[in-house]
Each structure stands twice: as structure tokens, then as C-alpha cells.
Amino acid sequence: MAIRKILTEPNKILREKSLRVENMSKDIQKLMDDMLETLYAAPGIGLAAIQVGVAKRVIVMDINRGRDKDKEPKKNPMYFVNPEITWKSEDQFTYEEGCLSVPNQFAEIERPKQCQVKHLDYNGNPQELKADGLLATCIQHEIDHLEGILFIDYLSKLKKEMIIKKLSKQKKENMERIVV
Ligand code: GNR
Numbered sequence: 001m002a003i004r005k006i007l008t009e010p011n012k013i014l015r016e017k018s019l020r021v022e023n024m025s026k027d028i029q030k031l032m033d034d035m036l037e038t039l040y041a042a043p044g045i046g047l048a049a050i051q052v053g054v055a056k057r058v059i060v061m062d063i064n065r066g067r068d069k070d071k072e073p074k075k076n077p078m079y080f081v082n083p084e085i086t087w088k089s090e091d092q093f094t095y096e097e098g099c100l101s102v103p104n105q106f107a108e109i110e111r112p113k114q115c116q117v118k119h120l121d122y123n124g125n126p127q128e129l130k131a132d133g134l135l136a137t138c139i140q141h142e143i144d145h146l147e148g149i150l151f152i153d154y155l156s157k158l159k160k161e162m163i164i165k166k167l168s169k170q171k172k173e174n175m176e177r178i179v180v
């Protein structure tokens with residue numbers, strides 16, 4: 001297993017549409033292993049393959065970990081290959097979202113409170129699951145990544161541009177630091 005580098009905004013790769021996995025393979029499982037290790041190291045609660053530069057419809061999640069890396073509650077990794085939302089509730093739910101590809105920026109985003117997801121698991125077996133609350137929010141956030149959508153796209157144009165400007169300035173400063 002290996003920790004991979006997480007791409008951050010602004011980066012055109014994050015805007016690519018990811019492609020379906022046509023057959024499960026050892027390579028896809030290796031990708032999921034690396035993504036899970038990267039997720040725990042970040043730490044975060046979900047990661048889409050495009051965030052490590054791979055444009056495939058692959059997501060790993062563990063919503064029990066993330067916030068308190070040191071507490072280390074029981075691992076509960078979830079794997080979603082070719083996820084499709086088959087149902088969304090009318091009920092909405094607002095959560096303060098963050099994104100490993102939009103570092104240190106947070107905003108309240110409203111999404112359907114519940115959703116049903118059809119996908120393949122780690123072994124390539126078909127699954128369908130109903131998600132609620134944070135789990136549903138996280139799944140929708142990750143599936144957005146597969147379409148090249150980031151949570152900041154739901155903000156006003158002004159707020160979004162302010163965040164992108166801040167991040168591109170930080171990137172520039174970091175680059176200069178390496179050069180000097
Ligand atoms: O770690 C993450 N936390 C989070 C919090 C609220 C809503 C969504 C997320 S996902 C994010 C990790 C990430 O960027 N996944 O794509």
C-alpha cells in the first residue's frame with residue numbers, strides 16, 4: 001500500500017469526468033487500498049479516485065474516522081465502484097462540508113437527506129444501499145467528484161472565486177518556497 005498525493009484546486013484534472021470501471025481487477029483493488037491509506041493519513045471521510053489523479057469511477061469512504069485520527073474508532077471502510085444514485089429523498093439536509101482537494105475551506109451545503117446507491121463492492125459484487133444523513137452527504141459529495149463537480153460549485157460565484165483565488169495564491173507561495 002502507498003499514500004498517494006491528493007490534487008488540490010485549482011487543477012483541471014479535478015474537473016475531468018471519470019470513466020466507468022469495465023472489469024474489476026487486482027489493479028483496481030490496489031488503487032482502492034492506496035486510496036484508503038491516503039484517506040486515513042489525510043485524514044478524511046471519503047476520497048474519489050480523481051483526487052489522486054485517476055479518472056475512474058472509484059470511491060472509498062470511512063465516515064467513522066477522519067475527524068479524530070488519534071481516537072481511532074473501529075475501521076469501517078466502504079468501497080464504491082461505478083456508483084449510481086437510484087433514489088433521492090425530497091427531504092433536504094445541510095452539513096458543513098470540506099474537501100481534501102479544497103484545503104481548509106468549509107461551507108454549509110444542502111443536499112437530499114437520504115439516497116439509495118447502486119454500485120460494485122471491493123470484490124466486484126453488485127450492492128445497493130440506502131444512506132442517510134452524513135453518509136448520504138458524503139456519498140453525494142464523492143459522486144460529484146466523478147463528474148468533476150466540487151462543493152464550491154454550489155456557492156455563489158463571488159464566494160467560489162474568493163476561495164479559488166485564495167487557494168491559487170497559496171499554491172504559488174508553496175511553489176516559490178520549493179524553488180528558493
Ligand atoms: O473528509 C471529508 N469530509 C467531508 C465533510 C463533509 C462533507 C463531505 C466530506 S468529504 C471530505 C473528503 C473529500 O474531499 N472527499 O472527496
Ligand code: NI
Pocket residue numbers: 098099100101141145
Ligand atoms: Ni472532496
